[in-house]
Amino acid sequence: MPRFSPWYGTVAVMLSFAGGCALAADPVDPARLAASRACLSCHAPAARIVGPSFKEIADRYRGDAKAPAALARTIRQGGKGHWGQLPMPANPRVTEAEAAQLARWILDRK
Numbered sequence: 001m002p003r004f005s006p007w008y009g010t011v012a013v014m015l016s017f018a019g020g021c022a023l024a025a026d027p028v029d030p031a032r033l034a035a036s037r038a039c040l041s042c043h044a045p046a047a048r049i050v051g052p053s054f055k056e057i058a059d060r061y062r063g064d065a066k067a068p069a070a071l072a073r074t075i076r077q078g079g080k081g082h083w084g085q086l087p088m089p090a091n092p093r094v095t096e097a098e099a100a101q102l103a104r105w106i107l108d109r110k
């Protein structure tokens, strides 16, 4: 029988810590989400296509505490009049959690 080693306890603590981190991470990469929800047919990271670039959006709302919630709503319900004549259509396929994740990701573009 091996004598008790403090290593066993240390390894167990490290494993449970790693598991907790994996659960806390975003489930889907937001860049892949933007592609799969067709956002990229109208938006590009740095150039205007149909809608404003993600960088322009991040620049406009930087430091605005209400922006994450407001943009998440726009992403799901659509919007108009903030950037020009063209409206953004609603995206009913995007869940609330996905919209919040996309809004945070867009606001993080620099």
Ligand code: HEC
Binding pocket: 034, 037, 038, 039, 040, 041, 042, 043, 050, 051, 052, 057, 071, 074, 075, 079, 080, 081, 082, 083, 084, 085, 086, 087, 088, 089, 091, 094, 102, 103, 106
């Ligand atoms: C059919 C083209 C189109 C698609 C698809 C589209 N957008 Fe837009 N988006 C626009 C236009 C046009 C605007 C500018 C609307 C305005 O002037 O208020 C806009 C504006 C935005 C804004 C800024 C809103 C504001 O109030 O300033 C965000 C954020 C955004 N889009 C994110 C997304 C995301 C995320 C997706 C994918 C789920 C998406 N868009 C899909 C055309 C599109």
